Amino acid sequence: MTYTAPVKDISFVLNKVIGLREIAKLEGFEEATEDMVGAILEESARFTGEVLAPLNSVGDKEGSTWSESGVKTPEGWKDAYSQFVEAGWGALAFPTEYGGQGLPMCVSSAVQEMWHSANMSFGLCPLLTQGAVDAIHHHASDELKDRYLPKMVEGVWSGTMNLTEPQAGTDLAAIRTSAEPAGDHYLIKGTKIFITYGEQDLTENIVHLVLARLPDAPEGVKGISLFIVPKFLVNDDGSLGERNDLKCVSIEHKLGIHASPTCVMSYGDNAGAVGYLVGKEHHGLMYMFTMMNQARHAVGVEGYGIAERAYQQALSYAKDRKQGQTLLGKSEDDQGIVNHPDVRRILMTMRSSIEAMRGLALECAAAFDIAAKHPDEEVRARCQRRGELLTPLVKGWSTELGVELCSLGVQVHGGMGFIEETGAAQHLRDARIAPIYEGTTAIQANDLIGRKTARDGGQGLMELMADMTETLGQLEKADNTNLKAIAKRFKVAMSSAEETGKWMLGQNDATMPSATSVEFLMMMGRLAGGWMIARSAVAANQLRSEDGADTPFLDAKIMLARYYAERMLPLVESGKTIITESAESTVSVAVDQL
């Protein structure tokens, strides 16, 4: 099963919908011209299609394996990772001062979609490194940055995030790992679980970021500090020193992403693992949160990245497989099941949803890009709000929808979909982790209704609705029945969302919004995705009138947007009824009656 990166679709979103050209005008992003980015996307398509994609099924079957001496990644993994480092793929969005290319997040996200489509298990290693680089770059001392970042940016060292402990998953307040001061460093002791790529044979060193408590730490989340705990200590000249007192004691047997080792890490079984404090004491959770938006965004990209792969596989099967006389096939030779209307329905659902998710994720990334570089403080603040508001939607909605789409991908294959060799089932198994890690969907929903909505009295949400109103105006005034049809559904959906938002903000009892927060997240995700795909229809409609326009491509963009509006936006309408009416009955049955 091959993978061909949808470069044309991705470029369309970057160039025609979110406006890469404007972002490339910002100081520091000058290199991100349409041409340069186009070349990067093409090269990334080649690398992911030729190198990463063929290893996806191997990785699933073989998996990573644990032994006393470490974790062995599947056949071919190490070579692929070397090629990845050599080409500098991990360094795209990193600061130039540490060897990165300093490209906008919207570009690096576009590239990362391809990693996850091609090979989600593989993509997780650089994804985690990226999170660790961000945390170190934003919060560590210059000395630590100089010591660790260049190798991590290059990719010869990887990074991990060590948050979870057996008793402390969603509730990080319960963390028990300890850090004892010992001169210029600390001695870390404790057990961390669910550590993605906590141990592997791909890189020379692994830089663990570990949340732990100092002896005098206050209870709860305000007593957590962040430490750099390298697998191998790093000498002053940058060379590797002795092995630190930490090890991977086992890896998990999981539903999916078999090649991505999920490690139980033991720190300080002997004298204590040497760790270096990042930033200030007791600020660990805050530091984690500043990078959380980015990590969550990356997982959202994973959500539709894997769905894109499932879509390509389903489409290919549907073209080849013949079963019965089709309603849409025009000739004897044209009887692939793709010409059964119901198969078309599934493929349209997959394709339009992926385009909506991609649009939203790249819009969100672009907001962070502007927030980082725009000269006007007010613009920066507004874009930061926008990026932060959209992040839980990108993460929560795209990962939940990603699972649904991968399940639809299985369905297109009929009985063959249930056979592992077909490969469709792997995508479903792999996709299933994304709504769980980096904060479950419920956590994203809490973030959405709390930190991102209630805290600013709905300001970010109102700004978003204002931008949607502008798009609605463009749809309505376009001389195109398809755009008018989109406008019809978009308008109703917008008002449903607005009323629901008011209802959420107006609740005095926190139980009501909490009981329906995930419904609200899904509703806002569908609407925001609808907004993005509607914008792609507006752009396509404008481009249609240009000389030499690629009409079939542009028409498809419009019809995908119309299908999305007619198939998905009605769920925003029903979302309003569901949220405002079901909140009470959700919590009306006592636990012992369940």
Place this chain on the structure above:
Amino acid sequence: MTYTAPVKDISFVLNKVIGLREIAKLEGFEEATEDMVGAILEESARFTGEVLAPLNSVGDKEGSTWSESGVKTPEGWKDAYSQFVEAGWGALAFPTEYGGQGLPMCVSSAVQEMWHSANMSFGLCPLLTQGAVDAIHHHASDELKDRYLPKMVEGVWSGTMNLTEPQAGTDLAAIRTSAEPAGDHYLIKGTKIFITYGEQDLTENIVHLVLARLPDAPEGVKGISLFIVPKFLVNDDGSLGERNDLKCVSIEHKLGIHASPTCVMSYGDNAGAVGYLVGKEHHGLMYMFTMMNQARHAVGVEGYGIAERAYQQALSYAKDRKQGQTLLGKSEDDQGIVNHPDVRRILMTMRSSIEAMRGLALECAAAFDIAAKHPDEEVRARCQRRGELLTPLVKGWSTELGVELCSLGVQVHGGMGFIEETGAAQHLRDARIAPIYEGTTAIQANDLIGRKTARDGGQGLMELMADMTETLGQLEKADNTNLKAIAKRFKVAMSSAEETGKWMLGQNDATMPSATSVEFLMMMGRLAGGWMIARSAVAANQLRSEDGADTPFLDAKIMLARYYAERMLPLVESGKTIITESAESTVSVAVDQL
């Protein structure tokens, strides 16, 4: 992970909602008194909980294995199957003349739910036998019946269904397996795939029902005949004779139901496999169809059976697992995540959906029971129509929803849900086959809109709506705010469905209903499930006023129905918009634009 059959819930549906007492008045069903059925359910709960459930995880890990000498089921399987046969569990619904117990289908379906909750892979063996018994009983000669049925009813021989070939899945017209007349029998040659329990070590003989073509057969589905092809030939005295010329050449490596061997069967590699014609030549597909309703119903039961298991596991985990301060926990000791409103939402979604599906499946079975035994021909005809109309809903909706609920079950476990040892992921993997086999959801949807709706001009549908109107009246006149709240949503959903049904019937272009048939199936499933759970609320409300009423139990039934109405029925409303508006855009993009 244990399983405790929900006997009280099942009995409530049988006794208080669908009216087992009325069914027990029919000639032939006199033994199905509430007391007798209660005792059967209790005993079945014991058997499934103690014998089948503990083997579920073993079956998944070990799987069935193939070798030249045959297929080996997992450790413990054979002993469990012996106990199953000894207790006569397979014989419940079979005709008494062949050793069965002649119980109504609504009772046997209630029992079968427990098989699938406890161990879906195991339950498939008797499920297939049941289908084969039905086909033989209804269509074979007395001689064949006498020769095969007693042992199959007893369970010491199993039965299989051989329809699919590599080129002929959904499209059975493409079947190529051949049958040459040879005296009193036929010689069968061909390859069949996806044959569930096509080979195993549980029974003394395996009776294959095989679709094949005679030499002079007309093309397409009108040239298919049905044959009995036993693994071991059966002598006149009933003893086993020589091995027939058939074998299992491999088994599939699947996403789930690992213990249920999915076989590639090769017939007639040498002289040809001896087969016996069932009924008349070229009538094979029709015979398969008469039993299809029952087999599809059974798979629908599987859909919520597996979801019930996932629900029990999620509930148990949610009570035990503590993470953070909960909004609903009343004391320090009461901080299981079940007291987070969003976890409650998931559990309510699972529980209420399961109750709706169970109600619908048992209602459908009861309709077939009345159709089989009622003295009044008109009642029989109406009930047959009802059973046939509800069957694609039971199969299509319950299996699709079953997958969604098992996925929610994973989510409740957070990161632990993705770890195979937890067991939650197995349910999702197992459940994923149900929307595929015995006809994909698209096939069920075609059946619903074609054979079951358009063919009778919507008569069955209108009769159903009339019965729903009666329930609506009961809800509206009840002096209970919860029932009134249910009525509010039920009324809107009913009118949405009615208008959508009219739209479906009014389309001239077959493409439009075909493009939205699955949406229509899901809409009607949600509505019909809502009708059943609303009826359970009506019943519970009446029972509440009786002396010694089990108020907490009855109140929960009412609140589950209200939650369902407020959470699920709005999707019927949006279904109308989706169906009537998205049909055109579904097929608006050409294949090469996808």
